[in-house]
Amino acid sequence: MSLIAIGGLLLFILLLLLGGGVWIAMGLAIVGWIGQFFFTTTLPGKNLFTAFWETTASWELAALPLFIWMGEILFRTRLSEQMFEGLAPWLNRIPGRLMHTTILGCGIFGSVSGSSAATCATISKVALPELKRRGYDERLALGSLATAGTLGILIPPSITMVVYAVAADASVIRVFLAGFIPGLLLMLLFSGYIAWWSLRHPDKVPPAEAPTSLADKLRRSGSLIPCALLILFIVWVLVAGWATATECAAFGVLGSLAIAISSRSLTWRNFWDGLMSATRVSCMIMFILAGASFLAKTMAFTGIPRELAEGVAALNLSPYALIAVLVVVYLVLGTALDGISMIVLTSAVVLPMIQKAGFDLVWFGIFIVLLVEIAEVTPPVGFNLFVLQNMTGKDSNVIARAALPFFGCLVVCIAIITVFPQLVTWLPDVVMGVSR
Template sequence: MDALLSAGLVLCLIFLFLGMGVWIFVGLLMVSGTALALVAGMDIGRIGTIAANIVYRYSTTWELAAIPMFIWMGEIIFRTDISDRIFRGLTPFVNWLPGRLLHTNVLGCTMFAAVSGSSAATAATVGKITTTELSKRGYDQSLSLGSLAGAGSFGLLIPPSIVMIVYGILAEVSISRLFAAGVLPGIMIAVLFSSYIAVRALIRPTVAPKSDMAFELRLFGRAIVDLLPIISLMVIVLGAIYSGVATPSEAAAVGVFGAVVITIFLRQFSIAMLIETLLGAVVSSAMICSILIAAAFLSTAMGYLHIPTEIATAIGSLHLSPVMLIVVLTLFYLVLGLFLDGVSIIVMSLPITLPLAMQAGIDPVWFGIFLIVTVELGQITPPVGFNLFILQSLTGQSVGRVAIYALPFFVLMLIAIALLVVFPDIALWLPSSLYD
């Protein structure tokens, strides 16, 4: 009971400090320090020592180096015309499918996510091209924006994923295994999205206007040339990781070098662009890493207060089956996704939910993929759905309307979670094949 009261106090402190509008990492530090002082009775000196040890440990974690590198690579790609090339390159291949160019949202986001690591960057980069082009050509707006909102979240799941790195560090799980585990679920969700688009187009052909594009081999040759830069970067980064030649952090550095070479080859490189991308990467990385360190302090504070073990024991006494536990956690994360971004959800909840999963015998790699898919759902649910805000800024549509357009893809991701529960090897087969 003491632990439950402590958990209630920590929850109230979180609402108090974050509700004051302070930065998330400052709020988490204030929650942790206050809880240790009030509940555990620690003095300021000991609290400071604990915080200093955590800052040093995480600041010297080699895996953390992957975050700024992958962000920098995404920033470089974001400032090139690769998104235009993806759209042009995919057009001849999808123009023969039911739904035609609507599939460029799904496939374009899938490809860009493989070099971005960010959901927001994926939705913004692909969306700035496809929203204009599809609207100009008369494609159904609800299906166009809905598919983009859903597929834009692939940046969280398809490696290299920043959120996946955060989970791997906090859960002490191999990031390479997590990257491998995200491949097949990402492809599965992309197939679900494209299948839905095709079915909708077959039922109501007017959602995708007829095309007069002739079948010419030269168009496919030109398309392959357009896709070559993004494919090359995917092969360099992911190939280095899965072959064992490089760790994720080393592969991220190679990816930055590859992105620079590509911009030089495309004649889009400049020193001003390099500095601009570096500054953007520094800002984003500082934000994520500071939240990560503050969350580690919160996790340590909760450990001193015995909150995770006591709550895990309390829920364990209910004797929930692993499936029922996943159902409860899915609802829990759906609620969190209404108010928090992906990194915040993971760092604030993991100290409680991971012990529950481990106690239920759930594989931590599988749990990471499940968690990231539920976080993806939060990207398209109001009031704090970042992909909805991005599409609002691109199109002028209200957040509520874009959320309605995204609802079918929200349901498809729930179906994907169910498939992961029934067939866990969708996430576990590839990492087992590569690393066992």
Template structure:
């Protein structure tokens, strides 16, 4: 009963603060402060200062602002136009046509961004006008883009995986490698949905694209070369063991600057804008991480995580039953919190549970990212829905309906991960067996 009482107090204070419009990071700090003052004898101020410094001085965290900056630089280039031009000749003949460019474009940009919103904005600013001009149904254009943009959270470099790895003190590089295959499988599920629509709704198909020779397709593909080289530089340097995640992020920034300079889209103004954009996003995430670290300490002093982990253990839930319960739990809290906040807020309690149940923490990180992806397209706080609304002007309910099939495919992805856990664990284990891996 005591853990229920403590949980109730923590949740009451949290939602009270969030309901008043306080920033998430400050709300977490406030909840932790209340817990320290009410349930411990340790001076709350000293504990907060020590914990915040420890949480914010991690070398691993250096990768976070660097990957964010890389995405900000690329957002201000002609990358989206070049990607669409390079992809469209190859996508046009697939069942579903150029709708696949939404998914493949998001998959490629996710590999150099790490942000769902940046992926959505960059790909959408080119694909939406082009698909509308060619007569593709608005429902499919909006839905596939909103759903596929969530791949920015899964495919490395993923900001959510960095936050998860820092929170549980796990290798960022292993988590990045774990996200590659599930991210590609999820992209294939999205493409399968487009193909099913193509055959199920023949009356909605637009006019087919003009035939293009293989030589012309290859000529157009030259526009993809820069971004593919950048993806190879970032992910390849980590997989081969040549660079850590932080070093790969630095390579990525240099590559993005070179790409922007080569496209002649790098000006002093765009450079400063990208730097300030990355600073704002990094500061927001850092504040959330500081609040979460102090909240974890506060909850640790109260014994709440151990008590809840013990309570779960007493229920004799199988690992699959626990994952099912956590799926529902994360979907619910994802309706009210953004993905990174959901991860850092819950890990203090959830991590002991999964370790007690013998669940691999690398695998669980990928699971968490999938369910956090769902939160990006679920009202009322789904961030991708807000971004898409700003880009298209559609009502929130309409955008949520268009993204519902993609949400259901993510639920299917959770089931696939449970049935085939090697999808997430095989690549990190292969990397570990390499010299220096």
């Protein structure tokens, strides 16, 4: 049996398991076991334990439960409500109004967390209940959160970017700097779609609040100041190199607790409930990550990603035809692999092809990060879909359909940076040129 046929069979088994109601993490691990047992000579039991240990015993991953707990604190105290109250007057005249907070929140938090899962889980925990309470369309909120959560790996700092920079032997700082403008562009595309949708469906958007004076807007926004200062502090110490992402997450938790205590909205009950909820969500995410890691090992042992990449290399395509084919290849890989595995397993074959075609490796890094973002919302292994499914009880396919328009925004962003690569390379060239 060919490697492509094996990959198709494993994907079919995974779809059957997920359709039958098997837990997501268990489904991933079962398919990984089947692939290794029947199609490789390695020991699946040993690799299963190794994958689970390597995934969960990670210092970088320690930031995940802390950021989720930070979101729980904001959600279970009055801080989230105060944040929305402060933003409402400023967004009142924009089509979509408070729905844009999902994009703004994910963009701001993504600059702190560096994790798609943490960004999606944290902002969803804060925004979804508040948007539902105010009467906003739940389907649009789910779609925007699933895709905007991926900003966590595009807006620096980003673990995915670090992995790519190491694999490509590129400057981590240049790759980080290259992510800012595409990140802002993607936020504008997401918000643009929300505004367009709101104009098309005015009956599904709550009525605008009464106009307020500038003084009243500033007064109502006063509640934003503590949280804004906390976010600015976290970004500052991270960019200055004074703290790692995990340490910043710890600062975020301590800061959220301090703000909640000072506002007298923290009780022993919501403290305990928030801690337990953060524990459950973190365990769910880590369990899925471990299952995905084991499946990625299976793919590596079978050689399916390498086979795909070598098949593309054999076509001898023109530069833009090569980019188009790589988009399709990475979209296919994204249905079964997490983003970091996609990069690690294909870089040895793909990067020489990219250099030969004349593309800048820093530009390609942002290109591949955008494709990884698409993989995060692509069934059956779209990780953000799983996060929202476990948080809301909605089926992942329902969330995937809600995310389709925003999926289109990601594709448009890829097309724009391909036609105008200066959007990616300009900032690194300017900043690094000045620094030299």
